[in-house]
Amino acid sequence: MLANPPVLPCQPRLRRAVSFKLPGLTNLSVKGLGRAWLAALMLMTGVVHADDSTLASSLMPPVPFTAQYTLALDGWPDVPITQRVSQSGELFIASMEASIKVASGYEQGRFTLNDDTIVPAGYRSGYRLAGIGKDYTREAPNAQEMVPPDRQTLLVALGQQADAQWAQGQCTQAVPCSIDYLDHKGRTRTLVYEVQAEESLQAADQTFRTLRLDAWREHRDQKHYRIWLAPRWPGLMVALDYLDYEDSPADEEPEVSAHLVLNQLSSSRR
Numbered sequence: 001m002l003a004n005p006p007v008l009p010c011q012p013r014l015r016r017a018v019s020f021k022l023p024g025l026t027n028l029s030v031k032g033l034g035r036a037w038l039a040a041l042m043l044m045t046g047v048v049h050a051d052d053s054t055l056a057s058s059l060m061p062p063v064p065f066t067a068q069y070t071l072a073l074d075g076w077p078d079v080p081i082t083q084r085v086s087q088s089g090e091l092f093i094a095s096m097e098a099s100i101k102v103a104s105g106y107e108q109g110r111f112t113l114n115d116d117t118i119v120p121a122g123y124r125s126g127y128r129l130a131g132i133g134k135d136y137t138r139e140a141p142n143a144q145e146m147v148p149p150d151r152q153t154l155l156v157a158l159g160q161q162a163d164a165q166w167a168q169g170q171c172t173q174a175v176p177c178s179i180d181y182l183d184h185k186g187r188t189r190t191l192v193y194e195v196q197a198e199e200s201l202q203a204a205d206q207t208f209r210t211l212r213l214d215a216w217r218e219h220r221d222q223k224h225y226r227i228w229l230a231p232r233w234p235g236l237m238v239a240l241d242y243l244d245y246e247d248s249p250a251d252e253e254p255e256v257s258a259h260l261v262l263n264q265l266s267s268s269r270r
Contacts, residue, residue, distance in 0.1 A: 059116045059160045065267035073258045094152040103129045109152035118157050123150040125184045136184045148180045159234035162211050171195040190218040201238045203262040208238045222246040238262045
């Protein structure tokens with residue numbers, strides 16, 4: 001770990017117009033654009049496969065917050081995104097929503113805590129593009145049913161556990177961690193990620209201690225997400241870059257084709 005990590009400015013770093021190729025964006029159809037919009041809204045999601053007994057003592061409990069982001073994505077106007085983690089009694093709600101003139105999307109996951117273990121408790125999402133769209137809903141599983149969490153809930157879980165994994169030297173390039181989650185249609189998906197570094201980033205008029213992760217979906221290892229998580233606020237992303245290695249020369253890092261940056265954070269935790 002870095003004893004005194006460097007403070008880095010968190011600024012958009014798009015070098016040229018590069019298509020942000022997402023699943024479903026195969027043509028300019030409304031359906032394809034809608035699926036791409038939903039995928040862009042939910043850029044990074046997952047849950048860690050780890051030994052809970054070794055992580056529980058150092059997990060940061062979830063805390064309510066509201067975060068405002070800007071997504072710079074080729075072919076679209078800059079997209080404002082709002083992320084919230086709220087609590088009502090024992091129930092937590094993790095959500096993201098975004099809207100521009102021609103499109104909007106949202107995703108919301110619900111969960112409770114059993115000791116330090118996150119337990120899914122329902123899900124809904126939807127998108128609209130030029131007045132056309134679709135909604136998705138899942139009820140809370142019964143007590144005997146073991147299901148992976150939804151994407152928003154898993155972003156909180158990842159933010160919780162990455163700090164302990166970094167401290168224990170887990171999720172390395174040699175032995176990355178795997179991720180299971182349910183997408184908006186309830187299909188099980190798997191991502192892989194590495195916890196690469198501890199860095200200080202400046203964003204939203206403050207300096208954040210972050211962990212930099214490199215993540216990619218299993219069987220799609222040419223599409224990478226570089227995420228800076230703030231462990232003090234589980235689920236909070238200080239920045240995110242999307243990199244597509246498909247058309248890049250071997251051993252050369254591609255240019256950033258999409259960039260998410262944190263603009264504002266409101267929370268009781270300091």
